[in-house]
Amino acid sequence: MGRAFCRSLFLVTIALPLLAGCKKTQPTPDATATPGQASATPPPMPPLSPTARIEDERNTIDVFKACAPSTVFVTQKRVMVDYFAGVAQEVPAGSGSGFVWDDAGHIVTNYHVVDGARSVTVTFHDQQEFEAKVIGLEPRKDIAVLKVEAPAKMLVPIKVAKATQLEVGQKAVAIGNPYGLDHTLTTGVISALGRQVQGAGGVTIRDMIQTDAAINPGNSGGPLLDSAGHLIGMNTMIFSKSGSSAGIGFAVPVATIQRIVPQIIKTGRAEQLGLGIGIDPMQKLERRLGLHGVIVLAVPPDGPAAKAGLRGVTRTGRGIVLGDIIIAVDEKRVETFDDLYTVLDARKPDETVKVTVVRGEETVTLPVKVIVLNPATGD
Numbered sequence: 482m483g484r485a486f487c488r489s490l491f492l493v494t495i496a497l498p499l500l501a502g503c504k505k506t507q508p509t510p511d512a513t514a515t516p517g518q519a520s521a522t523p524p525p526m527p528p529l530s531p532t533a534r535i536e537d538e539r540n541t542i543d544v545f546k547a548c549a550p551s552t553v554f555v556t557q558k559r560v561m562v563d564y565f566a567g568v569a570q571e572v573p574a575g576s577g578s579g580f581v582w583d584d585a586g587h588i589v590t591n592y593h594v595v596d597g598a599r600s601v602t603v604t605f606h607d608q609q610e611f612e613a614k615v616i617g618l619e620p621r622k623d624i625a626v627l628k629v630e631a632p633a634k635m636l637v638p639i640k641v642a643k644a645t646q647l648e649v650g651q652k653a654v655a656i657g658n659p660y661g662l663d664h665t666l667t668t669g670v671i672s673a674l675g676r677q678v679q680g681a682g683g684v685t686i687r688d689m690i691q692t693d694a695a696i697n698p699g700n701s702g703g704p705l706l707d708s709a710g711h712l713i714g715m716n717t718m719i720f721s722k723s724g725s726s727a728g729i730g731f732a733v734p735v736a737t738i739q740r741i742v743p744q745i746i747k748t749g750r751a752e753q754l755g756l757g758i759g760i761d762p763m764q765k766l767e768r769r770l771g772l773h774g775v776i777v778l779a780v781p782p783d784g785p786a787a788k789a790g791l792r793g794v795t796r797t798g799r800g801i802v803l804g805d806i807i808i809a810v811d812e813k814r815v816e817t818f819d820d821l822y823t824v825l826d827a828r829k830p831d832e833t834v835k836v837t838v839v840r841g842e843e844t845v846t847l848p849v850k851v852i853v854l855n856p857a858t859g860d
Contacts, residue, residue, distance in 0.1 A: 537652075540708055544654050545666050547710045550606045550637040552656045552703060554663045555579045555590050555613070555627070557598035578657035578703030578716070579603065579627070580639045582742060588613060588627040589742055590702030591717055591733075592620050593681040595627070603629050606664060617745035620682030621753075621822070622737055623717055625702075626745040639704055642711040645735055647671055647690065655694040655716055655730075657703030669694030669728075671713075678718065678731050683762075684819045689731045690714045696730030705732040712738070754825045755854040756836065757784040758791060762818045773816045774806040774839065785850040792840065805838035805845075812837075825851060 534542075556576045577594030581587075588603055595601050601613040613627040648671065655667045673691040680686040692705060696719050705714040714732030741751045759779030761767075766776055779793040780786050792804035807815050810824045811834050828834060828851045837846045 540652075541654065541666070541668055544706055544708065544710045545656065548639065548654075548656055548704065548706055549664050549666075550635075551581045551639040552606070552664060553579045553581065553588060554604035554658045554661075555588070555594055555702060556602045556604070557595050558600045558602070576658060576661055576699055577701040578699065580702075580704045580712070580715075581636055582626070582746075583638050584633060584636045586629045586631055586636055587616065587742075587746055588629060589715065589738065590625050590627065591681075591715065592618050592623045592625045594702045595625050596620075596681065601627060603627065603631075604663065605631070605635050607635070609635065617749040617751070619741050619745060619751040621680065621684050622686060622741055622751070623680045623682065623733060624715070624738065624741050624745070624751070626742055639712045640710055641735060641739065642707075642709070642713075645707075645711070645713055647674055647707075647713060647734075649673060652708045653690075653692045653694045653713070654706040654708070655692070655696060655700060655703060656706070657696070657700035657716060659695075659697035659699040661699055665700075667695040672729070676731060680717075684822055686717075686733065686737075687823060688734050688737070689717070690734055692730050692732060693728040694730060695728070700730075714738075752830075753854045754828055754830065754851050756786050756791070756825070756834075756849050757781060757852050757854070758786045759793065760818065760821075764818055772806060774808040775815060775818055775821050776803065777805040777807065777838070780804075785852055789836070789847045789849040791836070791838070791847060791849065805840050807836060807838050808844075809837035810834050 554576065555578060575594065577590055579588045579590035579594070582589045595615060595618075601615060602610050603613045604610045609631070611629040611631050613629045616626040616628050618625050651671050653669050653671050655669075657665060659665050669692050671690060672693050674688070676689040676691045677685050677687050678689050690705065690713065694705070696716050700716045701718070703716045704712050705716050707713050713735050715738055716730060716732050718731050720727060720729040720731070744751045758777050760775055761778060764775070767774065777791055777793045780791050794804055795802045807821060809815055810821065813824050815821050815824065825834070830851060830853050832851045833848050834851055835846050836849045837844060
């Protein structure tokens with residue numbers, strides 16, 4: 482009996498440490514946990530105070546608050562005819578953006594936003610909508626000017642800097658209505674300056690601003706702003722194979738807008754400068770003959786071109802005899818109508834330019850005065 486009891490006591494003594502070793506291991510308490518806290522979950526992050534934002538955030542917010550009331554949503558409508566039902570009705574056919582130019586109700590947007598529209602409506606920041614009248618269009622610069630009869634308190638003109646010296650790398654803020662999502666803000670930088678892009682009017686728009694601020698369909702016509710909230714350009718187009726933002730957007734520079742918009746407001750059209758000669762912008766004859774240059778088709782009598790001695794095409798019994806073919810203006814090569822338009826667009830009325838032409842077997846340079854063209858006749 483005594484021997485059996487001793488054997489049992491010995492087994493119990495050995496088993497107790499073994500059982501203790503099989504107990505489930507408990508996790509090591511977090512060093513940051515408070516005494517008695519069962520979980521290692523960190524405490525919630527306290528919210529930042531309104532003054533804790535970084536300087537760039539505060540600037541972006543301020544620019545949006547200041548400029549959003551100046552940005553509008555432009556919608557065009559066209560007439561759709563249901564021939565089976567025998568009815569015609571206006572339907573939304575596209576949308577874009579725009580901005581308030583002055584307190585008279587003038588709105589600036591892209592030409593392609595309103596091109597072919599039967600009617601146009603403008604929606605402001607507070608969602609009030611107004612019918613707009615098209616004042617004038619400039620397809621060559623993709624600029625259009627509208628006008629609305631809205632209350633004065635709603636007309637907050639965009640701020641335009643008197644002198645704008647843009648630099649690659651500076652901040653760029655875009656406000657617009659991509660895919661109909663009104664008053665959307667995107668930010669980026671100026672990626673490049675002086676870009677050349679084929680515009681909606683068939684000629685190259687030069688000195689365009691390139692930006693990586695996200696620009697999508699619907700942003701067209703909206704403002705591109707600097708960190709001071711000043712207009713530096715008008716968002717116009719994107720370079721993208723997918724049709725959505727690829728980080729390469731283009732804006733018409735503010736210098737062009739400042740020059741063109743007042744002209745449209747004053748006369749309903751933009752001034753086009755020329756030499757007072759007859760030419761074909763489509764250059765059908767030049768392509769047929771394989772010529773590089775612009776053929777002078779006609780020279781009105783008593784005009785500056787006639788006084789300078791330019792010669793046009795003449796007809797004889799044997800057919801057409803070419804006169805002068807413009808190949809340069811102020812020593813800048815001219816091979817197409819686009820080249821000629823670009824050179825003259827940078828000049829001023831009554832300024833004299835040196836026009837180099839091929840005349841038969843010789844090359845002649847003539848001084849010709851630049852004039853404002855009659856819209857009915859063109860150049």
